[in-house]
Amino acid sequence: MAEPLPPQYSPQEHEDPLYRWWEEQGYFRADASSGREPYVIVIPPPNVTAVLHMGHGLNNTIQDVIIRWRRMQGREALWLPGTDHAGIATQNVVERILAKEGRTRYDLGREAFVERVWEFVRETGGQILQQLRAIGASLDWSRTRFTLDPELSTAVREVFVRLYEKGLVYRGHRIINWCPRCLTALSDEEAEPSEHQGRLWHLRYPVAEGVDAPGLPRLPDGRPYLVIATTRPETMLADTGVAVNPGDERYAAIVGRELELPLTGRRIPVVADEYADPEFGSGAVKITPAHDPNDFEVAQRTGLPALNVMTPEATINDEAPEAFRGMDRFEARRAVVAAFEELGLLERVEEHTHAVPHCYRCDTVVEPRLSEQWFVRMKPLAQPALQAWRDGELRFHPERFGKIYEHWMENIRDWCISRQLWWGHRIPVWYCRAEGCGETIAAREDPTGCPKCGGALEQDPDVLDTWFSSWLWPFSTMGWPDEDAPDLKAFYPGHTLVTAPEILFFWVARMVMAGLEFRGAIPFRDVYLTGTVRDHLGRKMSKSLGNGIDPLVVKERFGADAMRYTVISGSGAATDQYLNYENLEEAFGPGRNFANKLWNAGRFALMNLGDGPRVSLDEARDHLEPMDRWILSRLSKAFREVTEALERFRLQEAALRGYEFFWGELADWYLEMVKPRLRGDAGEESRRAAQATLAQALDGAMRILHPVMPFITEAVWRKLPRAADAEASLIVARWPEPRPEWEDEAAERAIEELQAVIGAVRTIRSEYGIQPAARVPLRVAASDEARAMLDASRRALRDLARVEELSFGAANGEVGASAVLRSGTELFVPLAGVIDLERERARLRDELGRLDGQIGGTEKKLANEAFVARAPENVVNYEREKLASFREQRGKLAEKLAALEGAA
RNA sequence: GGUCGCUUAGCUCAGCUGGUCCAGAGCGCUCGCUUCACACGCGAGAGGUCAUAGGUUCGAAUCCUAUAGCGACCACCA
Numbered sequence: 001m002a003e004p005l006p007p008q009y010s011p012q013e014h015e016d017p018l019y020r021w022w023e024e025q026g027y028f029r030a031d032a033s034s035g036r037e038p039y040v041i042v043i044p045p046p047n048v049t050a051v052l053h054m055g056h057g058l059n060n061t062i063q064d065v066i067i068r069w070r071r072m073q074g075r076e077a078l079w080l081p082g083t084d085h086a087g088i089a090t091q092n093v094v095e096r097i098l099a100k101e102g103r104t105r106y107d108l109g110r111e112a113f114v115e116r117v118w119e120f121v122r123e124t125g126g127q128i129l130q131q132l133r134a135i136g137a138s139l140d141w142s143r144t145r146f147t148l149d150p151e152l153s154t155a156v157r158e159v160f161v162r163l164y165e166k167g168l169v170y171r172g173h174r175i176i177n178w179c180p181r182c183l184t185a186l187s188d189e190e191a192e193p194s195e196h197q198g199r200l201w202h203l204r205y206p207v208a209e210g211v212d213a214p215g216l217p218r219l220p221d222g223r224p225y226l227v228i229a230t231t232r233p234e235t236m237l238a239d240t241g242v243a244v245n246p247g248d249e250r251y252a253a254i255v256g257r258e259l260e261l262p263l264t265g266r267r268i269p270v271v272a273d274e275y276a277d278p279e280f281g282s283g284a285v286k287i288t289p290a291h292d293p294n295d296f297e298v299a300q301r302t303g304l305p306a307l308n309v310m311t312p313e314a315t316i317n318d319e320a321p322e323a324f325r326g327m328d329r330f331e332a333r334r335a336v337v338a339a340f341e342e343l344g345l346l347e348r349v350e351e352h353t354h355a356v357p358h359c360y361r362c363d364t365v366v367e368p369r370l371s372e373q374w375f376v377r378m379k380p381l382a383q384p385a386l387q388a389w390r391d392g393e394l395r396f397h398p399e400r401f402g403k404i405y406e407h408w409m410e411n412i413r414d415w416c417i418s419r420q421l422w423w424g425h426r427i428p429v430w431y432c433r434a435e436g437c438g439e440t441i442a443a444r445e446d447p448t449g450c451p452k453c454g455g456a457l458e459q460d461p462d463v464l465d466t467w468f469s470s471w472l473w474p475f476s477t478m479g480w481p482d483e484d485a486p487d488l489k490a491f492y493p494g495h496t497l498v499t500a501p502e503i504l505f506f507w508v509a510r511m512v513m514a515g516l517e518f519r520g521a522i523p524f525r526d527v528y529l530t531g532t533v534r535d536h537l538g539r540k541m542s543k544s545l546g547n548g549i550d551p552l553v554v555k556e557r558f559g560a561d562a563m564r565y566t567v568i569s570g571s572g573a574a575t576d577q578y579l580n581y582e583n584l585e586e587a588f589g590p591g592r593n594f595a596n597k598l599w600n601a602g603r604f605a606l607m608n609l610g611d612g613p614r615v616s617l618d619e620a621r622d623h624l625e626p627m628d629r630w631i632l633s634r635l636s637k638a639f640r641e642v643t644e645a646l647e648r649f650r651l652q653e654a655a656l657r658g659y660e661f662f663w664g665e666l667a668d669w670y671l672e673m674v675k676p677r678l679r680g681d682a683g684e685e686s687r688r689a690a691q692a693t694l695a696q697a698l699d700g701a702m703r704i705l706h707p708v709m710p711f712i713t714e715a716v717w718r719k720l721p722r723a724a725d726a727e728a729s730l731i732v733a734r735w736p737e738p739r740p741e742w743e744d745e746a747a748e749r750a751i752e753e754l755q756a757v758i759g760a761v762r763t764i765r766s767e768y769g770i771q772p773a774a775r776v777p778l779r780v781a782a783s784d785e786a787r788a789m790l791d792a793s794r795r796a797l798r799d800l801a802r803v804e805e806l807s808f809g810a811a812n813g814e815v816g817a818s819a820v821l822r823s824g825t826e827l828f829v830p831l832a833g834v835i836d837l838e839r840e841r842a843r844l845r846d847e848l849g850r851l852d853g854q855i856g857g858t859e860k861k862l863a864n865e866a867f868v869a870r871a872p873e874n875v876v877n878y879e880r881e882k883l884a885s886f887r888e889q890r891g892k893l894a895e896k897l898a899a900l901e902g903a904a
Numbered sequence: 905g906g907u908c909g910c911u912u913a914g915c916u917c918a919g920c921u922g923g924u925c926c927a928g929a930g931c932g933c934u935c936g937c938u939u940c941a942c943a944c945g946c947g948a949g950a951g952g953u954c955a956u957a958g959g960u961u962c963g964a965a966u967c968c969u970a971u972a973g974c975g976a977c978c979a980c981c982a
Contacts, residue, residue, distance in 0.1 A: 003952095007942060184954085193979090229982060277981060285982050294980045355979085400908065404977065407907075478936085501977080536916090558944095570917080574909090576975090578916065586915090590930055593944040600942035607941070648920085656918075656929080671941080679940095759948095765936095766948040767957090772937055785934090802939090843982085 009599030011559025030078035039495030082145035117202035154474035180314035193355035424463030472508035474523035562591030602716035630749035749791035775804035
């Protein structure tokens with residue numbers, strides 16, 4: 001037979017055509033009317049501007065493994081794809097492009113800018129979906145969604161209006177996180193704290209003229225003063241009070257009196273509030289209601305006014321003294337400190353490390369700012385979502401994330417959902433402009449006039465937080481709010497969500513809330529949290545560091561299967577994975593090698609299983625040998641273990657178990673043992689039994705490995721002789737169930753004994769340098785049971801251990817090497833005639849002599865007091881270790897020599 | 905500051921409810937192999953005080969306590 005296939009698997013040749021074929025055959029498409037039990041995963045929609053990176057590679061491979069497995073189990077499997085419009089992120093990208101043209105979004109105006117973003121999205125958006133095809137993701141492309149699709153926008157609007165009508169959406173003046181660069185509000189989750197080496201300035205506020213303040217320290221001019229501490233001195237310009245603890249004796253006398261706020265000429269009162277901690281600093285705290293959330297609350301309790309001294313860009317506005325107007329906030333900080341110092345009002349400055357929030361999109365320092373925004377009241381939504389977890393309906397993998405979820409849910413705060421952006425879902429709220437009307441309406445359909453007075457309406461200029469559409473994703477993608485939509489009925493609620501722990505609060509928790517609120521059911525039962533892909537130095541992979549790995553480059557060099565195997569076998573749930581971007585071979589070579597191993601098993605099958613239909617196991621049943629029963633037993637157990645691992649979301653374990661079965665059991669042992677039978681050495685019946693078993697084992701191995709390595713397994717599987725009832729494609733082939741009737745403990749023990757004997761003989765061969773081609777005699781002393789097992793396996797022993805002749809009985813004063821197995825079986829390999837004893841003895845004596853010389857030399861060196869005293873400690877230790885190692889080697893050599901010299 | 909996690913061969917990691925793990929894999933390393941599927945391979949081997957100190961137990965890498973180092977998340981201490 002001519003060489004049928006090249007000895008190296010070429011993923012480039014097979015992967016994309018296979019994917020196209022699967023897609024054309026419609027295997028990815030879910031049928032809402034099949035009536036089969038569904039299994040649903042909705043993709044965490046990547047940003048529409050995203051390009052594939054390893055994080056996506058990991059996350060989507062995990063989802064694909066799960067969905068492929070469930071599809072093979074016969075479930076109506078739906079994995080729904082789509083992208084997120086990603087408000088700030090996308091707007092920023094387009095603004096940067098405009099900036100290169102020297103323009104801003106304001107130059108274009110709102111309408112033209114939004115159109116420009118759409119253009120950008122249409123041209124370059126969604127390429128990540130194409131890239132997901134390349135790594136084998138079996139997504140149902142007929143159901144691709146985008147968060148700004150008309151249907152999804154309808155859902156967003158419906159939800160907003162419903163919540164508004166229920167009083168769960170409200171507008172209010174609050175301190176929010178403001179990004180002075182993006183010029184928008186951010187949610188608490190979007191303001192990311194990072195450690196910052198800052199300072200704590202202690203400032204003196206003198207009491208107002210005529211206020212008596214016994215017990216306070218005094219300035220040189222005799223006026224008493226209070227000391228307050230701040231990390232943001234520039235905000236003192238907006239102070240409207242100072243708070244002390246009501247129980248603080250030191251300040252009891254001046255509560256209700258006034259202070260003179262330096263630099264401003266304003267007088268501000270001292271108020272009593274629990275917020276002031278007597279233990280911290282001086283116990284007095286400045287209150288800046290417009291620039292700090294806590295101060296805002298204090299002000300509400302104590303009736304202090306709020307004064308805003310900053311523009312949206314975070315420069316000082318006209319509310320502040322003239323000297324500071326127009327300054328940037330950090331410039332103002334320096335100026336304020338300098339002014340205090342000049343006035344002798346700067347008490348002291350401390351170094352102070354604290355967490356400063358930064359914009360998660362542009363990393364600008366966030367400025368807390370008083371402004372009017374829309375909020376969702378979260379407590380009523382959180383309660384049932386928390387209960388779902390407590391009742392065990394919602395599960396996290398790994399479990400510990402449940403507690404994190406609980407903690408967040410218990411301490412949930414209202415969600416700021418308005419954004420001062422242009423790209424996104426416009427807030428469906430209109431204000432009546434008619435004098436004295438003041439009507440505000442939230443509407444499902446654009447209104448034409450004020451329902452109350454008929455006056456002209458103006459729509460709220462803001463858009464909704466991106467996550468306000470994302471939290472509806474599990475059902476907005478399925479036709480909601482149409483409760484009769486077929487997809488919604490068939491595929492909601494779904495089953496599993498796979499995502500990064502970072503967005504547990506942004507997204508996961510909110511989806512659970514939305515699912516319960518609007519559909520009365522949680523959107524998924526299992527939440528699998530992925531780890532982070534890092535480089536070999538433990539850094540997150542990022543564009544700016546240039547330490548990323550492009551999955552498509554990996555695909556090109558190693559194949560998508562190699563990439564998939566690497567990420568699945570390389571990390572468990574919420575466990576970070578370290579990949580060296582400078583050494584892709586190290587990271588992905590093993591996966592490629594494994595794929596190649598599978599390929600070659602396919603070649604082997606082609607050469608040995610013949611062209612006809614597969615020999616069935618039933619047909620061969622009466623001629624199965626122990627090795628056949630062994631591999632079938634192992635196969636059944638692999639089916640069970642891989643399935644159990646998948647059920648417990650232990651994908652890594654499933655992949656490694658499949659690897660071990662295929663390579664360590666099937667390829668290393670069964671394939672080798674069965675070769676003579678396939679050649680026909682043991683007759684036609686034995687040959688057919690071997691063919692049937694091998695076909696079965698390869699078939700099973702391809703099935704359990706398919707979810708992890710879909711391409712190579714399909715490529716191999718379709719080459720195997722076809723069983724009578726074979727499916728059209730491995731992707732829809734039935735997931736195998738354990739076969740108790742195959743499990744055979746006696747066969748397993750027999751083959752284990754055989755493996756141990758072969759291993760021992762190989763060790764002896766290797767140690768004595770016996771020529772590979774040379775065959776050795778073997779004598780075994782074993783229990784009757786072991787003896788019977790081995791006797792039945794003479795052929796395998798002859799081939800795998802290159803044993804000339806197997807006999808049973810003890811050694812009898814002969815020259816040779818012996819070994820004792822764990823089972824108690826003793827074996828003896830006579831060496832006379834196999835190796836040139838005289839030469840081997842001479843060689844060993846030579847080596848012994850050389851070692852003795854080295855040992856002597858080292859001993860002498862260590863006996864030298866001057867050396868031990870003067871040489872560095874590590875050098876002396878090195879010599880000692882060397883000596884120990886020489887002695888060990890000598891011992892082994894002496895043993896070998898003794899064996900060669902035998903009893904004589 | 906609070907909560908949680910991690911610390912096992914040179915490297916990256918498995919070891920699930922304590923007992924065939926007198927510790928396993930992959931990579932790397934050493935030695936030997938063009939053995940008729942595969943050198944992206946085959947065979948053999950070296951290499952580990954399971955972070956440290958106590959404790960529970962007949963028995964602990966596995967449970968408990970403390971300590972150290974690393975990491976994550978949360979947090980308004982100005």
